[in-house]
Amino acid sequence: MQLSSYLLNAVADNGVSKVFGVAGDYNLRFLSHIASDERLEWIGTCNELNAAYAADGYARVNGLAVIAVTHGVGELSAINGIAGAYAEHVPVIMIGAMPSTDSITEKRMMHHTLQDGDLLHFVRAYGEVTVTQKVLSDPATAARDIDEAIAMCRASRRPVYLGVPVDMIERDIAVTAPGPVSIPAVDTGQRSAFAAAVRRVLGDARQAVVLVGPEVGRFGLAGRMERLAGLGVPICSTFAAKGVIDERLAAWVGFYDRSPSAASAAAQIVEHADALIVVGSPLADNEVGSPVSPAVEHARVLLRPGFIRVGEDTFDSIDFDTAVAELVEAAGATSFGAPTVTSGRRPAADASNATATVPGLIAQAQLWPAVAGGLADGDTVVVETGTSLAGMADQSLPADCRYLTQWLWGSIGFALPAALGAGLADPTRRLILVTGEGSLQLTAQELSSYARYGVDVAIVLVHNSGYTIERSLDGWNAEYNDIAEWDYEQVFTGLTAGRVQNVHAETPEQATKYLREHTTGITVVHVHTSKHDVPRLLRAVAEQTANSPERQ
The missing domain is CATH 3.40.50.1220 (TPP-binding domain)
Known part of the structure; x- marks a missing residue:
């Protein structure tokens, strides 16, 4: 059996039906095998970082994801997203197409390399953000290496790296009856x-x-x-x-x-x-x-x-x-007494007097309950790092609501591609993305993939003139916390070839209404807040970090 067939069979047998990535000359032959596999669909993203984010979102829903990129330039573009998956225990298989085995052993000067003859730099780089790295260069051991890597990925819920030299893609490999992958026994x-x-x-x-x-x-x-x-x-x-x-x-x-x-x-x-x-x-x-x-x-x-x-x-x-x-x-086997404090639930915030002073702006204290009010049972809700994450943290969720964030790694721009992956993993649920314009500007081009692959989504886009979370920490009026002004309606229309509906919520009630009404297609609900208005939790974080050793 050819290596490519064995590898693709293995990922499909483990429940993967989408492969994310970007085409490059080292991986083209491998991608041709994906294209001919009826069980797999290639999801080509706008860049490798977005592919890694999308694979992360897909894995959080599906249980496993695969990304395939080209050597060097593609691998390094994706590594931030893979690092986030490592930090947050998300099982992603990274497949890096490499120069040929002869090129590696003879240390040839190849494109997409550092021109020093060492073609394993990026395998070692992935050693920092994956639990195992296997270069599939030996036909006698490749099948076992693939099986072990996938087992480790699933067991650890962390990424693994598989390097595939171009001359190995269609190479016949030794395939025996799969034996048990060694997992340390519990003492x-x-x-x-x-x-x-x-x-x-x-x-x-x-x-x-x-x-x-x-x-x-x-x-x-x-x-x-x-x-x-x-x-x-x-x-x-x-x-x-x-x-x-x-x-x-x-x-x-x-x-x-x-x-x-x-x-x-x-x-x-x-x-x-x-x-x-x-x-x-x-x-x-x-x-x-x-x-x-x-x-x-x-x-x-x-x-x-x-x-x-x-x-x-x-x-x-x-x-x-x-x-x-x-x-x-x-x-x-233990009896427990009642807690000395019976409830830690925070009462719903009274936002009746928290109105914004400028017409058309919505106060943060009103915005987030309004967004939560627009959610429905069973929704998949993907929330971006920053103001959106802090605002939604205090809100109650409907029943059976799947809630995805990247709280610990916190790479802004993650949510838009991750929501794409989550939507592709489970299109039966309504998909809601909550993000701010600062984060969106990092990965906005991936909105085009929603239109390309027919992923329905409602996007709550918070316009607050920059990085509000950073303002709350340092630089309240600093220029480095500002962002460029975009004509978002024109941008979204261009990215989706016109397959988007832009609506503007000038009141909390309108925000709730627009979310509740969304069923299919791409809907962007634009909401505007003051750049100096922050959610309660964000103020709390600023209080905590003010005295942190990292802020001294």
Whole structure:
């Protein structure tokens, strides 16, 4: 069997039906095989970075994604998007087409290289942002390398890199009956010790609380957290985990928000719990505050991919999934009292007096409830880093709403291509994109792919004259936080060849109405805010970062 056939069969057998990327001379022969495969559709994006973002969005919905690019220039263009997938545990297979095996071994001077004869520079670069890198240069081992890489991608929920030299694309490779891919076994002794340690923590606790982070969602463990809630364990979420836990659950006590202005009851529950259990959180600065609260940093139990700790003891051979399963089992054998603070839910903000002073501008305090009011059960909602992310964080979501953000990596411009990928992964759901004009200007050209591939979307575009999130941190009136003025209607009309509807919401009610009315096609709901108006959470972040060691 040819290498290309084996590789494409493998990704299709793992549920992938779209391959994202950009054509280049090193990968053209490989792309011809994608084009002839009835199970796969090539999604050509405007550049490789956007392809990586789109693959990220696709993988968050589908469970796995593939991007194929050319050597050097294509790989480096995509690497920021792959790094984001690595940081946020998103399983993406990066296929980099390479010069021939002879060119590599003989160190030939090839185009799209650094002209030093070393044609493995970019394989090593991907070593920083993928869990494994395989150059498929040996027909005897290529099939096994492919199988192992895909298994590692799925298990770790992180990207992998496959380098395909051009002379290997149609090379016959050795194919044997696939054997089991080695996955480290769980040490039964450690598992028993871990289970006993968790039972002791829960049994001795006056107040046990679980703080849920985004990795719970990435590893498909939200159902287990909701089982804990059903057992009476109070559940609190970081904002990075918004959309992971059903916020209507009786045991869900709110978002962990340490900012002084928030007066968060949920934060009080977390800080005063004598048995805090942190699940799936890297404890990043923009997730739990900086510096990290001692109560959170020294939580009695910390469970995340690659790191399992109870008290001072770590359990290196226990995987995240197993640890969470043992936690739920231990909780089932434990009785829990009511939390000392019964609810961390923030009352709905009273925006009745928060009107903008300029006609046609909508106050931030009114905008985000209006956007949330336009959402429907089952929507896929993709929210951009920055003002949009902060504004939507405080809003309640409808039932069965899929909510996608890039909270931790935070690369602005991510959301528009990522929403394309999410929409292609599941076209049965209504797709809503919420973004600001600063972020949109980085990746706006990918709007053309929505029209090209028939992806329906409603886009809430917030016009606020620049990078409002950066203004709130530093440079309130600085020119470097301004952006160029675009004629967005003309831009969108040109990018979609006229297949777009632009509507302007001058009141919160109009914003809600336009979103509710969207069913098919591309609709852009333009809303305007003052460049110095910021959502509540963004003010809180500014408060926190003002005293952060990183800001001194």
